[in-house]
């Protein structure tokens with residue numbers, strides 16, 4: 007009897023199985039595997055996984071596989087955006103203050119669904135989204151909607167509301183009688199334990215804290231939390247297996263963040279050679295967000311290529327050089343949202359423009375981001391057993407990084423989202 011039931015179920019199982027296990031056989035002139043470039047290679051995808059990678063003579067095309075090939079093309083792992091805000095849109099469209107205070111969560115989410123789609127179609131199959139900026143846990147829900155297949159978008163690591171020291175964050179300068187929506191959650195001292203736990207409970211994959219912010223007497227960035235406070239957050243988050251990342255642009259804020267055991271520093275504008283060396287020593291990575299500063303300077307009236315470079319941009323260039331010199335791990339993350347979603351390559355172009363080798367930029371946006379974000383067992387490389395997140399572009403981004411803009415094909419989890 008048992009055998010009979012088994013036999014009668016078998017054909018159904020087999021057909022469902024084969025439907026779900028579509029095979030793709032992808033070839034390209036060049037395959038960047040996350041580390042190095044190979045020619046004459048092929049990638050075999052089955053279901054949502056890469057099942058075989060190597061020389062075409064060894065990795066053969068199964069008879070009924072779907073063949074993907076573009077002339078003069080490069081295949082890469084799905085790109086990983088290291089610092090996004092899918093719930094923000096460019097500040098030259100609507101200033102940050104107004105987005106946070108006047109746009110409803112529903113409106114912001116409607117926009118975010120479009121941002122998610124443009125990000126994925128630009129070849130960015132994963133994002134680390136670092137704060138909803140006043141939209142509560144809408145990022146957690148956005149991630150769920152993508153994972154449930156309701157909307158199209160990248161896989162997401164989310165930070166939720168993020169933590170700021172009371173009185174330090176914006177919007178600012180409004181009548182204190184009016185309750186103004188703050189762009190992140192305020193907390194201090196021992197209350198940081200509760201808030202960290204609450205954010206984790208509500209779905210934060212990473213805890214983001216602002217180690218400094220523009221709360222100086224002249225609106226300049228100054229450190230906020232003490233080392234002890236930062237340690238409280240790190241210890242609490244660590245207990246749940248989650249990393250803490252810090253927004254920080256002052257040298258002192260960075261120093262405190264490093265001392266507290268934070269894993270990545272976002273922006274790091276005033277970082278010096280000494281600080282970057284300390285970061286390297288303590289295994290803390292830098293996410294420089296070059297494109298955000300570049301965009302903001304242009305929103306303030308700087309005509310790039312015509313006017314001389316503003317002081318802030320010059321300093322950022324110098325600080326990035328020091329970071330390169332120090333050997334600190336450099337992530338690829340542009341703070342996209344400050345500028346348009348889908349234009350994520352802008353950060354990579356700037357990393358190259360500011361002196362980083364093109365091959366290193368490609369590693370940053372794939373295997374290095376994946377490693378630092380603890381997802382290298384899933385994505386970031388073209389490697390057997392990993393998720394089938396693959397991108398094909400025309401020409402050769404290992405020579406010219408802007409070729410990453412020439413996206414022909416995007417696959418995430420073995421599903422094709424773009425096929426020119």
Ligand SMILES: [Zn+2]
Pocket residue numbers: 089090091136341
């Ligand atoms: Zn940001």
